[in-house]
Amino acid sequence: MLLRTMALAAVALAAGAAICPNPPVPALSPRAPADVCIPDPFNALTLNFFDDYSWRMFTAMVWPAAHNQRGGADTARGIGGSGARVFETFKSLWEVFHDDGSAPTAAFNAYDPPSANTCRAATRFGDVVLAASTPYGDIGQAGIGELTGPLVAQNGRYVRYQTLYNQVAYDYIVRNRYYLRDRLPPIPSPRPDVPVMQFPVGSIVVKAAWLDVRGLPKALLSRLYKRPATVRDPDTGACSSATVALIGLHIVQKTATRPQWIWSSFEQADTAPLFAGIVGDYLLNDGSPTPMPEENPIPLVPLPKQPAKPFNVVRNSATSIHPNTHAANSAWRDLLKGTVWRNYQLIVTQWPLQPGNQALPVPVANTGDIYNTFPGTGPGATSDSAFANLTMETFDQRRVELGCMSCHNRARLAADFLWSVLDHAYPAKIAPAPAAVRAAR
């Protein structure tokens, strides 16, 4: 009996070792990882496993999409293939939350009629429409459930944000009619330990940062993933076709072991120099030693006309990319040689920490507070990791209280960490922060 148990344990160990190698081995695959892969048991910092998970997730999200199959990857082609990417075929925010509160189509694979978007654009498979119902709706950066000032790139164009949901997340919202505010479950008193809404395991939500490329230097253009999109001009309200580049991508997935979701964040590698003053062409920095302003100098309302005057974005040296994340980036970017994706990098992965064996699932009742998450402030905390994406939380680099999970934790009980549901369920409740509104003089 003992022998049998030992033999089984050895098999389990061998299997575990084969499934979750330490260190993780980078490999390109069109299949998104279902969860992080951590050898069992593992009691130390799991950064390398989470960063490996993030890169697998990123590469699966930017894989060429299977034709006419929203959310599916074309497994017959490599990551360098052309055409729409998997994440671009997810359901975008405007398809889920209609301005008039009407029901989204039940079919994940369908595209909404032109009446559902502000541009009144007819959309076909793989199309991207960057248009919100207010001039600043997809331009304001995310604050604590509100919109803060805009980000102007060096070409004077505002960075545009797009949120997209995979089928698991979409079906859950549609089935429960969570696109309607009066359908959102109330939080009972006393407050429960677990969220009143819980997305199913396998839900994926991404937030993309896009930039109209006009006026960017040639050398930079060749390093960006570019595609056509229908873009609404915030000044005139007119919509036209423009070439936009992906400059940032947040990916969150609800997994079986991490019901607090795993938070992955990528940037195009030319956002800003590694150290202030390195000469070169950057998207958000002019290559001079000019420091970054403490606060966003540009109001969201009224929004200055494009081309707007850019400010210098600098990566805070105290919260730069973690050395292990740098190492993972080099390995993965080597694998991506010959494709535009080699010019993208992981900034941070955030995940819920727990005491002891990290291979075990984290209980749903655990929160996303800073002391419960990486990089955090609790046991195992490191101060030397980024927690903000320069293209999306540009002014949140200094306070870990404003890391991904800590900010989204405020939406945990009501909407399972997803601010967009709280903000956009009809009638929508997303407004510019008072500091982002410049009073008329």
Ligand code: HEC
């Ligand atoms: C200061 C608060 C704050 C921080 C910090 C923050 N976010 Fe968000 N995030 C928001 C808000 C608010 C929205 C919704 C914006 C809207 O409604 O249009 C959002 C939207 C998102 C979405 C779309 C799904 C959703 O939650 O509705 C993703 C994915 C996301 N953020 C990921 C991240 C990641 C990854 C980080 C860290 C690198 C991060 N966020 C940091 C406030 C924040």
